[in-house]
Amino acid sequence: MPELILEIRDVEKWYGVNKIFEEVSLEVNSGEVVSIIGSSGSGKTTLLRCVNLLESFQKGSILIDGNEVGYHTVEGKRKRLSEKTIAHQRVLTGMVFQSFNLFPHMTALRNVTLGLIKVKNMNKEEAEEIGRKWLERVGLSDKLASYPSQLSGGQQQRVAIARAVAMNPKIMLFDEATSALDPELVGEVLNVIKQLADDGTTMLIVTHEMHFAFEVSSKVVFMDAGKISAVGTPHEIFIEKKSPRLKEFLANFNV
Amino acid sequence: MAYYFDFNVIWNSIGMMLGGLGLGLFLAIISLFLGVIFGLVAAFGAVSSKPILKRLTSTYTALFRNTPLLVLVFLTYFGLPQIGISMNKEVSFIVTLSLYAGAYMTDVFRAGLQAIPKGIIEAGQTVGLSRFQIRRELQLPIMFKNVLPAMSNYLISLFKDTSLAATITVHELTYFAIKINTETFRVFEAWLLAAVLYVLTCYLIAYILRKVEKRLSAGSRKERRELH
Ligand SMILES: Nc1ncnc2c1ncn2[C@@H]1O[C@H](COP(=O)(O)OP(=O)(O)OP(=O)(O)O)[C@@H](O)[C@H]1O
Ligand SMILES: [Mg+2]
Numbered sequence: 001m002p003e004l005i006l007e008i009r010d011v012e013k014w015y016g017v018n019k020i021f022e023e024v025s026l027e028v029n030s031g032e033v034v035s036i037i038g039s040s041g042s043g044k045t046t047l048l049r050c051v052n053l054l055e056s057f058q059k060g061s062i063l064i065d066g067n068e069v070g071y072h073t074v075e076g077k078r079k080r081l082s083e084k085t086i087a088h089q090r091v092l093t094g095m096v097f098q099s100f101n102l103f104p105h106m107t108a109l110r111n112v113t114l115g116l117i118k119v120k121n122m123n124k125e126e127a128e129e130i131g132r133k134w135l136e137r138v139g140l141s142d143k144l145a146s147y148p149s150q151l152s153g154g155q156q157q158r159v160a161i162a163r164a165v166a167m168n169p170k171i172m173l174f175d176e177a178t179s180a181l182d183p184e185l186v187g188e189v190l191n192v193i194k195q196l197a198d199d200g201t202t203m204l205i206v207t208h209e210m211h212f213a214f215e216v217s218s219k220v221v222f223m224d225a226g227k228i229s230a231v232g233t234p235h236e237i238f239i240e241k242k243s244p245r246l247k248e249f250l251a252n253f254n255v
Numbered sequence: 256m257a258y259y260f261d262f263n264v265i266w267n268s269i270g271m272m273l274g275g276l277g278l279g280l281f282l283a284i285i286s287l288f289l290g291v292i293f294g295l296v297a298a299f300g301a302v303s304s305k306p307i308l309k310r311l312t313s314t315y316t317a318l319f320r321n322t323p324l325l326v327l328v329f330l331t332y333f334g335l336p337q338i339g340i341s342m343n344k345e346v347s348f349i350v351t352l353s354l355y356a357g358a359y360m361t362d363v364f365r366a367g368l369q370a371i372p373k374g375i376i377e378a379g380q381t382v383g384l385s386r387f388q389i390r391r392e393l394q395l396p397i398m399f400k401n402v403l404p405a406m407s408n409y410l411i412s413l414f415k416d417t418s419l420a421a422t423i424t425v426h427e428l429t430y431f432a433i434k435i436n437t438e439t440f441r442v443f444e445a446w447l448l449a450a451v452l453y454v455l456t457c458y459l460i461a462y463i464l465r466k467v468e469k470r471l472s473a474g475s476r477k478e479r480r481e482l483h
Contacts, residue, residue, distance in 0.1 A: 052381055083386055091383040101378035105396050114392060115382035160378075167382060 002029035004066070005171050005202045006051065011060035013046055020046050021226045024060070028171060028219075031200045035213040037237075038223035039249055044206040045098075047223070048173045051204065052093040053086050064092045065170050091119060094164030098176045100156040102148040108135060108159045109144040112166050120167070134162040138192050154185030158192055165196065172196065174205040210253045214238045222246050264439045265448055268431065275428035276452055282349060282427065283414040289353035290413075291406070294360025299390070301365045312361060319358030325419050327351050332423045348420045356413055363405050367398035403471070407464035411457045418453075428452060 006028040013020040021043040028034045036044050049055040051062055053070045061068050069089045071078055081089070103111050109131045116127035135144055138158035148156055157177055164172060174193065178186040190212050197203060197216045207213050213220060213234065220237040222230040222245075230237060230246050241247045297315060300308035319327070331351045332344060342350065371394060379389045421429035432449035436442055 054377055054380065087380070087383055087385050090381055093381070095378075095381040097374055097378065099372075099374050101372070101374035103375060103378070103393060103397075105400060115384065118388050118392065119383040163378075163382065 002031070004028075005030050005032075005064065006204065007063040008047075008051070009061045009063070011047075011050060011057050011062065013043070013050060013055065013057045019226060021223070022059075024228055026221060026228065026231075028202060028204055030202055032218040033197045033203045033205065033216050034219045034221060035217040036204065036206045036221045036223060037208070037210070037213060037249070038229075042223040043226065044223055045175050048095070048175050048204065048206055052090055052095050052173055054095075056080060064089070087119075091115075091167055092170045094167055094169035094172045096157070096160050096164055096172070096174045096177045098179050100148070100153070100160045100180070102156055102159055102163075104148050107145050107147055108140060108151070108162075111148070111159055112163045115163070115167050130166055131162070134166045135159070137195075138162045139188070152185060153181045154188045157181065157189045161189075161192055161196075165201070171202045171204060174203065174207070176206055176208060178207075178209060208253075210238065210250070222249070224249070258443065260444060261441060262444055264441050265435065265444045268435050269448075271431045271434075272428060272448060272452060275426055275431045276456060278425070279414060279417040279420070279427040279429075280456065282345070282352065282417045282420060282425075283410060286349055286352035286356050287406075287410050287413055289349070290356025290360050293354065293357025294364050295395075297357065297361040298364030298368055301361060302368050316358045316361050319355050320362070324351075324355055324416055325422065327355060328419055328423060344420075344423045344425050348417075348423065348425055352413065352416060355416075356409070359409065360406070363402050363409075364398060367402040368394055370401060371397050403468055407461070407468065410464065411460050414457065414460065415453065 004027060006026070008024055008026040011024045012022040013024075024047060026034070036047065038044055046055060050057045050070075056070075062070060069081075069092065070086060071080055073079070080086075102108075103114065106114065109128060112131035112134060113122075113124070113127040116122045116130060117124060120127075122130075132141070132144065135141055138161055140155060140158055140162070143151060143155060143159075146155075148159070151159065161177070177193065178189050181189065186209070190209065193203075193205070194212075194216055205213070205217075215234075217234050220232060220234050221228055222237060222243075224230075224245050230243055232240075232242070236242065237246065238250065241250055297312040300312040301316075303309065322330075328348060328351050331342075332347045335341065335347075375393060375397070376389060379393045384392065417427055418429035420427050421433060424430060428449055432445045435445040439445070
């Protein structure tokens with residue numbers, strides 16, 4: 001019986017008067033890799049940001065490891081939790097951004113250990129041991145003391161991945177982790193993500209790398225026109241291409 | 256009648272002049288220090304999401320940045336005692352100059368905070384840092400690194416502004432220049448010496464601060480080497 005890690009129930013998101021998406025429901029089981037594809041502006045980034053509570057959402061609920069996050073109900077009213085509680089809940093998810101977002105004034109190692117020390121209250125030695133281990137896993141054991149400005153985009157993104165996984169989250173969220181990279185650096189980052197997938201890391205991945213999604217995913221979600229328009233195995237989505245919209249979308253990627 | 260230079264009287268009072276210069280430096284440094292504290296508090300108010308804090312800080316900076324410093328000096332020293340708030344002249348000047356510096360630093364810090372990419376703050380949030388930790392670990396150090404040159408240049412500017420303290424008879428360099436002037440009539444020599452002393456001191460401050468800035472970046476290099 002697979003363990004349910006992430007459960008998105010009927011979530012609806014508005015920016016002011018603009019509805020971004022509605023009726024979004026999705027389940028991710030332990031060890032699964034779920035990819036989200038869809039055209040630009042379809043709300044993929046926004047959905048990930050809702051999951052790690054960087055965005056508020058107006059309807060529905062998100063459960064991680066069986067517990068609702070971000071909101072609670074008092075006297076029948078839905079209320080957003082305090083910043084402090086939300087900060088704690090964010091540790092359940094690890095996020096990798098398109099633009100890396102490393103802490104520019106800290107070494108690669110310090111980027112990874114900051115959360116371990118400040119949030120997980122580890123001592124420096126413990127944290128650095130974990131930091132070294134993860135930086136080694138992403139192939140950067142010789143860059144521990146480098147500052148972000150001294151690293152290539154691919155290396156920066158690998159540090160960002162190490163920073164997120166080192167916190168031991170229940171699920172990793174990737175938002176187009178390779179879109180900002182020069183083509184020759186994409187491979188090294190995808191390899192790291194693939195390696196994490198092989199190790200059984202639970203992941204929700206937004207990507208435009210269709211071959212990669214086909215290869216690593218247990219399940220693929222196609223977002224379109226403010227909804228989840230198709231869900232299926234990589235085979236169902238990329239080979240059978242059941243809906244016309246999906247066919248049209250995938251035609252842009254020669255798959 | 257031709258003007259004959261006579262620096263002898265001046266040499267006799269150089270000790271006084273240097274003492275005044277020291278006091279001016281002290282006034283500038285302490286005002287910058289206090290101004291940085293005011294500026295930090297106000298800058299976080301300015302970038303907060305609370306409208307009332309934004310209003311308060313923008314009123315503060317608008318008032319202090321749009322009033323000539325000399326007017327503020329007089330307002331504090333001559334005006335406030337009228338409503339029952341009197342301070343001695345040095346304290347009065349420090350209060351004025353540090354609030355004035357604080358208004359400027361507020362704008363510098365606010366710009367520095369706003370220049371930090373939003374994504375970096377969000378990365379801090381996703382790691383689980385609290386709002387306070389994000390301030391201390393991310394916003395403050397990143398901002399300070401960016402505004403350090405602006406801050407050190409401003410110290411020079413503040414040091415020159417201390418000459419206005421002479422108008423309320425604080426015994427700094429300009430005050431002594433006026434004094435020598437009136438007592439000896441060596442007008443040109445007194446002001447020339449004052450100008451030279453200001454210039455040299457400003458150069459010295461700039462030189463020291465460049466060194467400090469270098470040291471700070473060298474510090475991170477050293478940390479790097481140690482880790483290898
Ligand atoms: N802060 C915001 N305020 C208002 N509207 C926003 C905001 N952020 C995103 N949107 C809108 O929400 C919609 C979804 O944006 P989102 O970034 O989630 O799309 P996406 O699927 O990630 O696109 P892409 O593939 O280009 O990254 C877009 O129409 C966008 O204009
Ligand atoms: Mg996006």
